[in-house]
Amino acid sequence: MRKLYLRYCAVLCGIIIACGSISCDSDQLTSGEVLDTENIRKSNKEISFDMSQECVKTSTILYAGQHTPVGEVTVTEDGDNYIINVSTDDGYCMSEIHIDVEAVPEDFPINGGGNPQIGHFEINDDYDCTTGEEFVVAMSEGTFIAVHAVVTCEETTAEDITEALPAMVSVCATAKGADAANSYFDVTVDGESWLAGDYGAWCADVDRSLDAGHCFDADVYASYEDLPDGIIENPGNIDLVNWIMNQGFLGQASPSGGTYTFGDIQWAIWELLDDANCSACAFLGDDWSEEKGQEIVDAAMQNGADFMPGCGDYIAVLLVPTDNSQPIFIPIHIPCKECGSETAWGDGCDFPGNNWAMYFEYGADD
Known part of the structure; x- marks a missing residue:
């Protein structure tokens, strides 16, 4: 009788342990954002970046619609941090800013086609209509920087x-x-x-x-x-x-x-x-x-x-x-300006996908 009781307890404990294991697996699967980001980064290793391009700089032009200069991105150092300043010229403002800093270009969040996934960038901020923002990022994250913004006209005021x-x-x-x-x-x-x-x-x-x-x-x-x-x-x-x-x-x-x-x-x-x-x-x-x-x-x-x-x-x-x-x-x-929102990128090297998205490498251009 005692042997039967012990065997019953062993089976019950095994069931409890198994259930606990399933419960833990379920918790991991619910964190889709983390899992998706990791999969994106792993798939990046199969994407080929053209490393023959030269885009080492400490400041760069912010281009909207691929060809229109609308502002500037500047990077300076403060201790162990980058100070990344994104600003627009007169007549323009930004409703979104997305920034990602990586050690190698392959670590940028991109999809299987090589297009950047700005929703997975480290910095994702929304604004009503800002003409300039400053961000602090640890230099230990890397030297490759991608800056994306959504730019629109700034209304004329009194x-x-x-x-x-x-x-x-x-x-x-x-x-x-x-x-x-x-x-x-x-x-x-x-x-x-x-x-x-x-x-x-x-x-x-x-x-x-x-x-x-x-x-x-x-x-x-x-x-x-x-x-x-x-x-x-x-x-x-x-x-x-x-x-x-x-x-x-x-x-x-x-x-x-x-x-x-x-x-x-x-x-x-x-x-x-x-x-x-x-x-x-x-x-x-x-x-x-x-x-x-x-x-x-x-x-x-x-x-x-x-x-x-x-x-x-x-x-x-x-x-x-x-x-x-x-x-x-x-x-x-006082005129009203008629213009829609346009995507903008800090000028630099090309992402490998079918797009005009860009990134640059921080450093002095020798």
């Missing part, structure tokens, strides 16, 4: 317009009041700067005068800049005026009757920017009214606080005459 403005332009007022085309002034900006052209303009200061036919040099300011004292009495309302410029009030129906005219809009601008409005208001046309102007003011105060124009909007740009005549502002369109 700040971009501000930075691009010329310091001074030559201006001529060609029409005023009812003679202008749906604005208080028609003006022409002369010269070779990108600001040159014809504009509908608005008066920024009721206390000074400017007549049709008058030409002058003007200092140029974006309305959101810190403006010199005395140009505008109430600069804190600039956001409200920019909001008005983007609402298309001209021709809209007014609750009090009729439609909004250029005169209503100009009166509202003076009401917001100046310490006193016009008295005779001689150049606002025949179909403006203080009531309609006040409706525009009220709408701006209710909806325009902290308004900042963006892609597709207009930003007010001030032209301040050097001869002390009336300062005006012109609405400048």
Whole structure:
């Protein structure tokens, strides 16, 4: 009886051990990411890299769509680490960055066809729209570096317009009041700067005068800049005026009757920017009214606080005459860029697959 009991215990223990072994195997199989990565790396040994290519460098160009330079990759040393900096040129930004560093090219994660598997790169980061990122990688990982990014256009902003403005332009007022085309002034900006052209303009200061036919040099300011004292009495309302410029009030129906005219809009601008409005208001046309102007003011105060124009909007740009005549502002369109996302690689040697992916070897190029 005792022998039977011992035999039963031995069988039971064997079953328990076997079950434990199966359980451990099951746990290993669930870690698919690790297993897949290892298989990828093992299969790489069968891929032939062209080691006759020369791509030893400490910095390289970031190319998008194979041929368009959009930024730079630089590598420096800090103790036992690489500092890898990935940046884009003006007008571009990145939504993804993938980086892998290996001792030999065959260790890069690639598939059976020799194409890199960026999802298995050591660094995989997502961004809204970054123009530069820095990464720290141990130098012990190797000298071969692959840098991949997803690059898109960076939208033009009000700040971009501000930075691009010329310091001074030559201006001529060609029409005023009812003679202008749906604005208080028609003006022409002369010269070779990108600001040159014809504009509908608005008066920024009721206390000074400017007549049709008058030409002058003007200092140029974006309305959101810190403006010199005395140009505008109430600069804190600039956001409200920019909001008005983007609402298309001209021709809209007014609750009090009729439609909004250029005169209503100009009166509202003076009401917001100046310490006193016009008295005779001689150049606002025949179909403006203080009531309609006040409706525009009220709408701006209710909806325009902290308004900042963006892609597709207009930003007010001030032209301040050097001869002390009336300062005006012109609405400048902020363009939207139409471009999709493109893959980008740090320039270097070719991966062996049917692709244009690249990697480089860190080091001084002798």
